[in-house]
Amino acid sequence: MKRIDWQAVGTALDSDGHAVLPGFLAAADCAALIAGYDDERHYRSRVVMERHGFGRGEYKYFSYPLPPLIAQQRATLYAQLVPIANRWNAAMGLGLRYPETHADFLGQCHQAGQVRPTPLILRYNPGDYNCLHQDLYGALAFPLQIAVLLSQPGADFEGGDFVLTEQRPRQQSRPMVVPLQKGDAVLFAVHHRPVAGTRGTYRVNLRHGVSRVTAGQRYTMGIIFHDAT
Ligand SMILES: O=C(O)CCC(=O)C(=O)O
Numbered sequence: 621m622k623r624i625d626w627q628a629v630g631t632a633l634d635s636d637g638h639a640v641l642p643g644f645l646a647a648a649d650c651a652a653l654i655a656g657y658d659d660e661r662h663y664r665s666r667v668v669m670e671r672h673g674f675g676r677g678e679y680k681y682f683s684y685p686l687p688p689l690i691a692q693q694r695a696t697l698y699a700q701l702v703p704i705a706n707r708w709n710a711a712m713g714l715g716l717r718y719p720e721t722h723a724d725f726l727g728q729c730h731q732a733g734q735v736r737p738t739p740l741i742l743r744y745n746p747g748d749y750n751c752l753h754q755d756l757y758g759a760l761a762f763p764l765q766i767a768v769l770l771s772q773p774g775a776d777f778e779g780g781d782f783v784l785t786e787q788r789p790r791q792q793s794r795p796m797v798v799p800l801q802k803g804d805a806v807l808f809a810v811h812h813r814p815v816a817g818t819r820g821t822y823r824v825n826l827r828h829g830v831s832r833v834t835a836g837q838r839y840t841m842g843i844i845f846h847d848a849t
């Protein structure tokens with residue numbers, strides 16, 4: 621994994637609500653995650669998106685214990701993101717502060733009845749897409765999450781752009797397409813983020829999704845830091 625410039629990541633998250641981490645996973649790690657997709661022992665559940673009106677395609681939630689790579693990334697990314705999450709909450713006038721370690725935050729989730737792991741892997745075939753959504757799984761939520769593109773655009777698949785929308789108070793929504801290469805990760809706001817305006821800070825509401833895949837197969841791996849009820 622490449623060294624991450626956390627200063628630059630913090631700046632991008634503050635100004636855009638998302639940040640790209642180029643080359644976050646090596647090609648071999650992407651391939652290993654894809655190869656494990658059909659091995660049901662890794663997962664606690666499989667979701668067929670069409671059945672729930674979530675879009676088209678499917679995903680699987682990993683079970684505990686998580687694959688070592690994901691477990692390690694979940695803890696180390698969390699520790700880097702806590703200062704940003706706490707700064708955002710303060711800017712939005714929210715009282716909640718997140719503990720320094722992911723283990724402590726998971727303890728809070730588990731105490732609140734959110735005990736099921738949320739890291740997941742998604743698979744899109746031609747015609748599949750992911751409707752705009754927010755990955756909230758209970759009262760406790762960490763405000764940032766990450767998605768890693770495991771397939772190569774133009775070679776493994778066509779279409780299938782990662783999309784974010786920002787809904788500003790009393791205004792129309794702003795769409796953003798995030799270009800990614802295989803192995804790149806996008807860090808983004810789960811639900812809300814603060815934006816500095818001329819009359820103080822306001823809160824924008826974010827959603828993310830994926831446009832239709834037109835050819836090939838597109839896989840992503842997502843890490844969400846709160847667990848699910
Ligand atoms: O497939 C994607 O790029 C988005 C996946 C997603 O919704 C997530 O990781 O939460």
Ligand SMILES: [Fe+2]
Nearest residue numbers: 753754755828
């Ligand atoms: Fe999502």
